[in-house]
Each structure stands twice: as C-alpha cells, then as structure tokens.
Amino acid sequence: MDLRAIAMGLVFAAMWSSAFTSARIIVAAAPPLQSLGLRFLVSGLIAVAIARAMGQSWHLTRRQWRSVVVFGICQNALYLGMNFIAMQTVQASLAAIIASTMPLMVALAGWVIFRDRMGALGIVGLLIGVLGVVLIMGARLRGGVDLYGLTLCILGGVSLAAATLSMRGATSGGGNVMMIVGLQMLVGAGALVVPALAFESFEVQWSWSLIIAFWYTTLIPGVAATLIWFLLVERIGAVKAATFHFLNPFFGVAIAAALLGEALGIWDVIGVVVIALGILAVQLSRQRAA
Numbered sequence: 445m446d447l448r449a450i451a452m453g454l455v456f457a458a459m460w461s462s463a464f465t466s467a468r469i470i471v472a473a474a475p476p477l478q479s480l481g482l483r484f485l486v487s488g489l490i491a492v493a494i495a496r497a498m499g500q501s502w503h504l505t506r507r508q509w510r511s512v513v514v515f516g517i518c519q520n521a522l523y524l525g526m527n528f529i530a531m532q533t534v535q536a537s538l539a540a541i542i543a544s545t546m547p548l549m550v551a552l553a554g555w556v557i558f559r560d561r562m563g564a565l566g567i568v569g570l571l572i573g574v575l576g577v578v579l580i581m582g583a584r585l586r587g588g589v590d591l592y593g594l595t596l597c598i599l600g601g602v603s604l605a606a607a608t609l610s611m612r613g614a615t616s617g618g619g620n621v622m623m624i625v626g627l628q629m630l631v632g633a634g635a636l637v638v639p640a641l642a643f644e645s646f647e648v649q650w651s652w653s654l655i656i657a658f659w660y661t662t663l664i665p666g667v668a669a670t671l672i673w674f675l676l677v678e679r680i681g682a683v684k685a686a687t688f689h690f691l692n693p694f695f696g697v698a699i700a701a702a703l704l705g706e707a708l709g710i711w712d713v714i715g716v717v718v719i720a721l722g723i724l725a726v727q728l729s730r731q732r733a734a
Contacts, residue, residue, distance in 0.1 A: 452676045453688035456669055461540055461695030463665035465703050467528055468536035469657035473649040476528035477640035479658065484520055484633035487666035491626030494671070500623040508620065512627045518607030520632025525639075526600035534593035537706050540696025541580060542597040545719060547689050548573040549605035551726045558609070566729030573722025580715035587709070625670050683731050690724035 470479050492502070504512065523543075531539050552570055554560040562570075584594070648654070676685045693716040700706045 449676060449680045452672055452679070453685065454691070456672045456676060457688045457691040458695050458699075459665050459669035459672070461544075461692050462699045463661055463669075464527075464531070464536040464540040464543070464696055465699045466657040466661040466665070468531045468539075468700070468704060469653055470661065471528055471532050473651060473654045474658075475640065475644035475646065475648075476532060477525055477636050478644050478646065480524055480528045481633045481636035481640050483658065483662045483666060484629040484636070487662045488626050488629030488633060490663075490667050491622060491629060491670065493626075494667070495620065495623035495626055498622060500620045502620075502623055502627065504620060504624065504627075508624055512624055512631055514607050514610055516628040516631025517635050518603050518610075520628060521635035523600040523604040523607075524632070525636060526596040526603070530593035530596035530600070532593070533590040534597060535700065535706050536704060537697040537700040537708065537712070538580075538584060538589065538594070539597050540700065541693050541716060541719065542594075542601055543604075544689070544692040544696060544723070545573060545577060546601050546604050546608075547686065547723050547726060548577075548719075549601060550608050551730075553605060553609055563729045563732060565732070566726050569722045569725025569727075569729060571722075572725060573719050576715045576718030576720075576722055579711050579718060583709055583711035583715070621674050622671065625674075629666070683727075687724065687727040687731065690720045690727060693720050693723075 470476075495502075527539050527543065548570060551560075551562070551566065555562050555566075555570070581594075673685070676688075697706075697708060697712065697716055701708055
C-alpha cells in the first residue's frame, strides 16, 4: 500500500465520519426526512452527471439493478433515514460509533448464519468489538441516552448490514460503479418522499450553518467520499480498502467533539479504541483470507 493510497484512505474515513456531525446540524433546524430526501436528489443527480462524463451508462445488468434497489432502499432510505431521525435526540458521536460497527455486524452474521470461515484473528476481533460496544452502551445508558434514538441507530445499522449480506456474490460486474451509486441515491430520494410528506411539516430555522451543513453533506460525504472510495478500491482492492473503516470511530467522535462540543467520557474513549481494534482485526483477518 503506497502513500497515495494511505492518504486517500484517511481522507475517505474523515469525510465519511464527518457526515454525522453535519447531519446533526441539519436535523436541529430542518425536518430530517425532507432534508435527507433533498440531499439524495441533489447528490444523485450530480453523481449521475459525473458518471456520464466518465463514459458510464445507465443500461445496467440485472444484478446491478438489484444493487440499485436494495441499497437505495436499505442503505439510503432506511439506514440514513433512521439515523437522521435519531440524531434529533442522539449525539452525532454515538450515531457515528454505532454506524462504524457495521463491518462487525456483517462479519458476525456471516460467521453465525452463513457459516463463513473465520480465522482466530477475526474471532478475537469480533469479541473485542462487542466488548467495546458494551462499554459504550453501558456508559450511555447510565447517562440517560434517548432510547428511541438509540434504537433507531441500531436498527439502521442492522438494515445496512442486512443489505450488504443480501448482495453476497452479486458483484456489480460490467463497471458503471459511479452510475450505480448515483441511481441508488435517486432511489433513496424517491423512497423518502411519502414518509417525509406524511409525517413532517416544512418548518426550517434558516441559518448559514444549516446551509453550509446541507451542501457539505451533499457534496463531500455524498459525492466526493464516494468517488474517492471507488478510486481507492481500484488502486488497492476492496479488502485492503475496507481496512480503513477502523478509523471511523476515531474520526466520528473527534469531529463531533471539535465542531459540536460533544463531551466524551472515559468509557467512550476506551470503547472507541476497543471497537476500532476489533474492526481492524476483522478486516485484517478478511485480508489474510483473500
């Protein structure tokens, strides 16, 4: 892995993790589902335009269309929709930590349900990751965390993990990766229309911080991070690129603390370190298997 790949991985992890902080700013001033739907509409159109400029086509294979629908609904509408609603009452750092455990959820389900072979390092990583989650959740529950918001964050993570597992073996094939991502965003936007109009009223507290947060979320985590991720995968492969996910808990809590002033307890810090080590161990185990 060269220095350029390392830099790309670090930038991607920072961009991905920062989305929770900007989302927290957005939902404090605007309806969460309407904001998210608009974000997906704009970022999806931009991603499709970039894909067309790259020579990609929207004539997809059957597996690619399956990916568009499954991830458009499960990842964009359900996972992020639940997180946006949850962050009205849950801190961005906690949402980021829970979302960061998705690789652990996928690895655990693959091991238990699908009987995937996992080495000793991977098993240790899963146990360590679970321990980290227990440490943080215990501290947050004692501190009076909103259980409704916490439940939504967990269900969102489970939804994304389920979508990932449902696509096992259904690789994109045939290219058009940026086009697929753009169409997934547009599917997410469409899936959010009905609940957004049915359950939310358009009440917005306009400010420069809201405007900046919205466009940052749309352009940086939404489009730029996606583009960097796929460039990184092309450079070093998906398995090695996934190793950078272990940085997400660190960046998630650090950015939320720096920009939102969210306080961190000693058990939060210990739990983040433990979860990050667990994710790293699982990803390294996958890398060895590959």
